Amino acid sequence: xxxxxxxxxxxIDAPIARGGMSMVFRGEDTRLDRPVAIKVMDPKFAADPQFxxxxxxxxxxxxxxxxxxxxxxxxxxxxxxxxFLIMELVEGGTxxxxxxxxxxxxxxxxxxVAEPVLAAIxxxxxxxxxxxxxxxxNVLISDAGEVKIADFGLVRAVAAATTTSASVILGTAAxxxxxxxxxxxxxSRSDVYAFGVLIFEMLTGRVPFIGDTALSVAYQRIENxxxxxxxxxxxxxxxxxxxxxxxxxxxxAHRFADANEMAAELRSIAAGLSLPPYRVPAPRESAEHLSAxxxxxxxxxxxxxRPGPAPDPHTPQPMQHTKVVTAQRxxxxxxxxxxxxxxxxxxxxxxxxxxxxxxxxxxxxxPYDADRxxxxxxxxxxxxxxxxxxxxxxxxxxxxxVGRYEAVPPIAGLSSEQATATLREAGxxxxxRQKASDTIPAGGVVxxxxxxxxxxxxxxxxxxxVSSGKPRVPEIKPGDDVRKVNQLIKDAGLQPVDAGEVGSQxxxxxxxxxxxxxxxxxxxxxxxxxFRSNGAQPVKVPDVRGKTTEEAMQxxxxxxxxxxxxxxxxxxxxxxxxxxGTDPAAGSTVNSGEGVALIVSNAVKLPFLVGQSVGxxxxxxxxxxxxxxxxQLTPSDGSVVIGQSPGAAxxxxxxxxxxxxxxx
Numbered sequence: 042x043x044x045x046x047x048x049x050x051x052x053i054d055a056p057i058a059r060g061g062m063s064m065v066f067r068g069e070d071t072r073l074d075r076p077v078a079i080k081v082m083d084p085k086f087a088a089d090p091q092f093x094x095x096x097x098x099x100x101x102x103x104x105x106x107x108x109x110x111x112x113x114x115x116x117x118x119x120x121x122x123x124x125f126l127i128m129e130l131v132e133g134g135t136x137x138x139x140x141x142x143x144x145x146x147x148x149x150x151x152x153x154v155a156e157p158v159l160a161a162i163x164x165x166x167x168x169x170x171x172x173x174x175x176x177x178x179n180v181l182i183s184d185a186g187e188v189k190i191a192d193f194g195l196v197r198a199v200a201a202a203t204t205t206s207a208s209v210i211l212g213t214a215a216x217x218x219x220x221x222x223x224x225x226x227x228x229s230r231s232d233v234y235a236f237g238v239l240i241f242e243m244l245t246g247r248v249p250f251i252g253d254t255a256l257s258v259a260y261q262r263i264e265n266x267x268x269x270x271x272x273x274x275x276x277x278x279x280x281x282x283x284x285x286x287x288x289x290x291x292x293x294a295h296r297f298a299d300a301n302e303m304a305a306e307l308r309s310i311a312a313g314l315s316l317p318p319y320r321v322p323a324p325r326e327s328a329e330h331l332s333a334x335x336x337x338x339x340x341x342x343x344x345x346x347r348p349g350p351a352p353d354p355h356t357p358q359p360m361q362h363t364k365v366v367t368a369q370r371x372x373x374x375x376x377x378x379x380x381x382x383x384x385x386x387x388x389x390x391x392x393x394x395x396x397x398x399x400x401x402x403x404x405x406x407x408p409y410d411a412d413r414x415x416x417x418x419x420x421x422x423x424x425x426x427x428x429x430x431x432x433x434x435x436x437x438x439x440x441x442x443v444g445r446y447e448a449v450p451p452i453a454g455l456s457s458e459q460a461t462a463t464l465r466e467a468g469x470x471x472x473x474r475q476k477a478s479d480t481i482p483a484g485g486v487v488x489x490x491x492x493x494x495x496x497x498x499x500x501x502x503x504x505x506x507v508s509s510g511k512p513r514v515p516e517i518k519p520g521d522d523v524r525k526v527n528q529l530i531k532d533a534g535l536q537p538v539d540a541g542e543v544g545s546q547x548x549x550x551x552x553x554x555x556x557x558x559x560x561x562x563x564x565x566x567x568x569x570x571x572f573r574s575n576g577a578q579p580v581k582v583p584d585v586r587g588k589t590t591e592e593a594m595q596x597x598x599x600x601x602x603x604x605x606x607x608x609x610x611x612x613x614x615x616x617x618x619x620x621x622g623t624d625p626a627a628g629s630t631v632n633s634g635e636g637v638a639l640i641v642s643n644a645v646k647l648p649f650l651v652g653q654s655v656g657x658x659x660x661x662x663x664x665x666x667x668x669x670x671x672x673q674l675t676p677s678d679g680s681v682v683i684g685q686s687p688g689a690a691x692x693x694x695x696x697x698x699x700x701x702x703x704x705x
Contacts, residue, residue, distance in 0.1 A: 042064075042066070043055065043056070043066075047079070047118070048118055048120050050070060051068050051071070051127060052069045053066045053068045053081075054066065054067045054332075055332040057328050058328050062086075063080050063081060063082045065078055065081075066078070067332045068127075077115060078127075078129065078130045078131070079127060080125060080126040081123050081124075081125045082096070082124040082125065082126075084122035093119065093124060096126075100114055103170070103193040106168060106193075108161040109187070109189075110158055110160060110187070110188060110190060111161045111189065112128055112131060112181065114128055129189075131181040131183050131191075132329065132333070133182045133185075133187075134181070134330065135177060135181055136154065136178075136182060136243075137177035137178050138324035138326075138327045139182060139323070139324045140177060140243070141324075143322075145244055145274060148277070148281060148316055149317050149319045150321065151240060152307060152310075152311045152316050153188070153319040153320070153321045154180065154182075154188050154321055155236070155239075155243070156307055156308065157189075158180055158236075159236065159300045159303055159304035159307065160300075160301075161189070162190060163299060163300035163304055165193060166232070166299040166300050169536075170193060171227050172190070172192075173221075175190075175236050176216050177239065179192045184323045186322070186323075188321055214258045215238065215248040216234075216235040216248075217259050218230070218234035218262075219263050219291050222263055230298065230566065232299075233297045233298075234288060234289050234296060236303065237284070237288025238267060240270075240281070240284065240285055240288070241270050241285050244281060246274075249267045249289075250265070250267075263291070269282040269285065269286065270285060279496045280310040281310070282496065283491065284303075284307065286495055287306075287495070290492055292488065293565070294476065294487070295487075295490075298531045446497060447467060447496065447497065447498075448494055448495070449467070449491055449493050449494060449495045450463050450464065450467050450493065452493065452505065453486055453487065453489075453493070454485070455486050457505055460489075460505045461473075461505055464489070468499045468500060469497075469500065469502065470501065470502040471502065471504075471505055472503075472504050474504045474507070475506075475509040476507065477510065477534035478509075478510070478565070481508035482510070483509060484507065484508065485507070486507060487506040487507065488506050489503050489504060489506060490503070490504040490506055491503065511563075511565075512533050512534040512562070512564070512566075513561065513563070514561045514569055516560065517559055519551070519552055519553055519574070520548060520574075521551060521552040522551065523571060526571060530555075534566065535568070535569050536566055536567065537568075537571050538570050540572045542572070542573045543573075543632065544574075544575055545576075546578075548574060549574055549576030550574065551574050552571065552572070552574065553572040553632075554572050555572065556572070577632060579630045580601050580602065580631065581628060581630055582597075582625055582626065582631060583596050583597065584628070585620050585623060585639075586620060587615065590607065590639065590641055593623075597623075602631060604636060605636025605638060606636075606638045607638070607641060608640060609641050609643035610641075610642065611642070611694040612642045612644060612692075616692070617642055617644050618641060619641070620639060621640045621641065623638065623640065624637060624640060625637060644692035645665050645692065645694070645695055647662075647689055647690060647692075647693060647699065648689060650682050650701065652682065653681070653682050654679055654681060655679070655682060655701060656678030658682050658685075662699050668696065668699070669698070669699055669701060670701070671700075671701045671702075671703055672703070673702070673703040682701050682702070683702055684702035686699070
């Protein structure tokens, strides 16, 4: 496809990466004269209307999102047999390539990658979108140090395709949440699980579960918890162990509700550990960098070299023309004498340093004292002072990092009294909190917060989560603060979705209503639409009885009221197709912008039938949807009608019986 023009506008210059369902190319938008990334889907999808509809829907949804850590979507279309997506070209490489080059990351580097990506995914979660395929290949790092997330919605689009087998688990096996494996369902908490696995991999350089097949890897997580990163890498702070444990809890209700909540916890951990700011280096030899050295020959499809680096892959596997990358750093972190993280390691010092232009094996400071001719006695004195300080810091560090922490014991399945006693025996204070659950009957213990196995300060308060039964829309009322309402919905085990503004007497910006209504029982993770008030004043419903449907709709629209539905009823006083009234009735007060039902008469007006033959009269009445009964001496359609009941011009209900009297 090198050199092809898609829709006469987007020129394909060089391949970047290949995936199972698509290929990514470096290209150029010839109309705007800017470089772009072009994702071309497999031709088998071009003839699939379900895929194309979902592909367009997802592209539109993602294009509406705005965040600097989201790869921008510019355009979408189909050119012949090639559905394609036009995206921002991120010049750099993937997190996968960075991990291959430099190995595991220290905490400050993990935070620098995770925080912007979580914030971007959080924007999508707030809009009701789920990524479904969080993995290192979809995290992009630019040469300028920007971190971005790509490929929102593509998994869901492929899932809609009739060419996709129903038995296929969509997503990358190493990062699937248990519920994606068992039921194929995914929500914001599934993205949280995948991100917890991603943080585990950044800290340790490996994924938590390994198997011979993708299916065996996926099914391991149903029966096994993700282990703590500190089991594989010494020196990982316990706060990061707790973050990974909560994000990857096998029970979705025990995870962070969405990426926003997880990002807030990460910021809190970074502040508590005083993690320094850090600029993430882009991988040196990435598939995108190599693609920058090729361009399309305007006269054909051949690729010719072009000098100068650049960077941005959007799928996992580099193209076959990519040369094998020789790791510039060992695939394990650099360690100090104690076997713990070097504060800098293969990722260099936290600040004031460009890892692309400096030899990262050199320390960022002169390790020797400026004056090397001090007396031996002075040197020995300083050695003694350092030794004493090291001992003090070591003991203090042990206490702050390990000694003052205790693991939360498991309490799920116990009674609330037993759970409280177990936690107090372990040295914790307790409190009771309600937690919705699809599986645990009301009154049973769902678990704890923090979750079992988490290491928390001795004497701190651990919440005993007691099941309140199946998730139920909480009791909230118009005028409540929207943020408070969203939190109450999350606490009930449900997912709030911003449904925009509607007319309401409630103050502008506060809650107008929720759908479903308060008290409604929903499945765990079910969505609740949250409507905000636009502050519009209520209006009275005008009287439109006796008007035609068109006249009534004009009158209601002029009053600021929508017609949400039209239904028919019988009214002997109102002509057919004229309005009987509205629901709510005339004179009722409704919020501006709300809808009413328009009730239209379906009465049938009887024609004058006397003097016509029985056959003609029956044909007319049956054509109006009425039943006919004939009283005559001899059964004949040629008999003349001499009477009818009800009489002519009477308004009767559809399906009614009309009696005809005929002679002879």
